Amino acid sequence: MTAAGQTIRPPDTVPPEPAWLNRNVVGMGITSLLSDAGHEMITVLLPGFLIVLGLSSAALGTVEGAADSVSSFVKLGSGWVSDRLGHRKGLAAGGYLLTGLSNGLFALAHGLVLVVAARTVGWFGRGFRTPLRNAMLASSVPAQVRGKAFGFERAGDTIGAIIGPLLGVGLLGVLRPHAASASAPYRIIFLIGLVPGLSAAIAFAVSVQEQRGVPSRAAFWAAVSALPQSFWRSLIGIGVFGLGDFARTLMILAATQLLSPQYGLQRAAQIAGLLYVGHNVFHAAYSYPVGVFSDRFGRRPLLALGYLAGALASLGFLAAFLWHLLPIVYLLSLFGLAGFSMAVVDALEGAWTGDLVDETLRGTAYGVLGTVNGLGDLLASVVVGSLWTFFSPTAAFAYAALLMAAGAAVIYGVR
Numbered sequence: 001m002t003a004a005g006q007t008i009r010p011p012d013t014v015p016p017e018p019a020w021l022n023r024n025v026v027g028m029g030i031t032s033l034l035s036d037a038g039h040e041m042i043t044v045l046l047p048g049f050l051i052v053l054g055l056s057s058a059a060l061g062t063v064e065g066a067a068d069s070v071s072s073f074v075k076l077g078s079g080w081v082s083d084r085l086g087h088r089k090g091l092a093a094g095g096y097l098l099t100g101l102s103n104g105l106f107a108l109a110h111g112l113v114l115v116v117a118a119r120t121v122g123w124f125g126r127g128f129r130t131p132l133r134n135a136m137l138a139s140s141v142p143a144q145v146r147g148k149a150f151g152f153e154r155a156g157d158t159i160g161a162i163i164g165p166l167l168g169v170g171l172l173g174v175l176r177p178h179a180a181s182a183s184a185p186y187r188i189i190f191l192i193g194l195v196p197g198l199s200a201a202i203a204f205a206v207s208v209q210e211q212r213g214v215p216s217r218a219a220f221w222a223a224v225s226a227l228p229q230s231f232w233r234s235l236i237g238i239g240v241f242g243l244g245d246f247a248r249t250l251m252i253l254a255a256t257q258l259l260s261p262q263y264g265l266q267r268a269a270q271i272a273g274l275l276y277v278g279h280n281v282f283h284a285a286y287s288y289p290v291g292v293f294s295d296r297f298g299r300r301p302l303l304a305l306g307y308l309a310g311a312l313a314s315l316g317f318l319a320a321f322l323w324h325l326l327p328i329v330y331l332l333s334l335f336g337l338a339g340f341s342m343a344v345v346d347a348l349e350g351a352w353t354g355d356l357v358d359e360t361l362r363g364t365a366y367g368v369l370g371t372v373n374g375l376g377d378l379l380a381s382v383v384v385g386s387l388w389t390f391f392s393p394t395a396a397f398a399y400a401a402l403l404m405a406a407g408a409a410v411i412y413g414v415r
Contacts, residue, residue, distance in 0.1 A: 029157075031156075032153055033160035037161070038195070039103070041103075046063075049183065053109070053111065063119050070124050073127075073371065075127045079367025089209075094125075099122050099129070100201055102122035103194050107191050131367040134366045137150065143355060147292060148292055150291055154346045164193075171189045226361060233414050238349060239372045240410050243380055246384040250384055251317070252276050258321070275332055311408065316330075
């Protein structure tokens with residue numbers, strides 16, 4: 001009591017932040033690390049493998065676009081099915097298993113058909129599992145720390161995307177001098193990629209726990225129609241950006257073509273692979289901080305900034321082809337800028353969707369999000385690859401930069 005008879009109240013205290021680094025978050029981070037190590041071991045070598053097989057940049061765009069389109073439609077269905085069933089773990093583990101098995105299929109390819117088939121099987125598995133994993137991750141943590149959880153999982157994914165290309169490029173350097181043919185070292189590495197891919201499925205099945213929810217009774221279109229308007233508004237900007245967000249393998253191809261006159265094809269392919277590792281280092285380094293920052297200050301402005309960074313990276317490649325800007329440091333800065341953009345996109349599109357949609361429709365929402373992203377990737381990869389082949393790489397990167405910048409403007413204006 002004070003002299004005036006008033007009670008002294010303790011100062012206001014800030015409530016502690018909810019716990020977020022739990023078994024599920026860690027387990028999904030480890031799973032993503034292993035899965036992406038296997039996937040990116042293949043991705044970094046795929047442009048060089050297609051060149052060895054005599055296939056063009058348009059073929060590369062078709063491979064990635066076809067795989068993305070299959071992945072998109074699978075995402076739409078798998079998310080809704082998981083809402084109807086009320087559980088997701090077994091289905092997601094099956095998706096990881098299918099992706100892991102697809103890594104070895106590339107070893108059998110001698111032309112475009114089997115390359116497309118292997119990539120499509122892998123992306124079918126990725127598409128099937130992604131909405132389920134994201135819905136489980138969103139439900140595993142409180143909303144106010146959801147950005148951290150998604151950032152952590154994306155960081156694990158991208159650490160795998162650093163390890164995978166390093167292994168791929170290193171093994172190529174070891175195996176190539178002793179290979180009986182130009183394609184032989186690629187085929188051996190594709191078989192080695194089975195190990196981390198299959199380990200990811202085991203890690204998910206063992207480490208991730210699921211509390212089954214109440215099954216949704218909504219039919220497919222009823223569930224889609226029930227998604228909130230705020231979610232649909234956000235999809236406009238996401239979709240516009242996606243129309244320019246081409247596959248990263250085309251960036252590897254760009255670096256390979258730019259550096260080949262100076263270093264030769266094989267050496268340029270190795271340097272391009274290491275530049276892609278740099279891209280993934282930036283991706284991993286920014287994923288968690290981006291999530292933390294978005295928890296504190298909001299996701300929309302930061303997502304617009306990430307979209308704009310992607311546009312600037314595309315403009316940088318346009319300049320490299322126009323004015324023959326070949327310093328490796330310059331190319332690394334472009335890969336780094338694209339890595340930052342991907343860190344923002346991967347962490348915040350998922351976290352924002354979790355904020356906008358409740359648990360009963362979350363699988364459906366992530367399926368719709370994945371479909372919009374996948375259709376955008378399909379068109380972006382095919383259009384950029386075709387513009388490159390039939391016009392010029394400058395036309396391809398100008399298109400990509402324009403659409404990415406437009407997406408940034410639209411998403412910034414969303415309320």
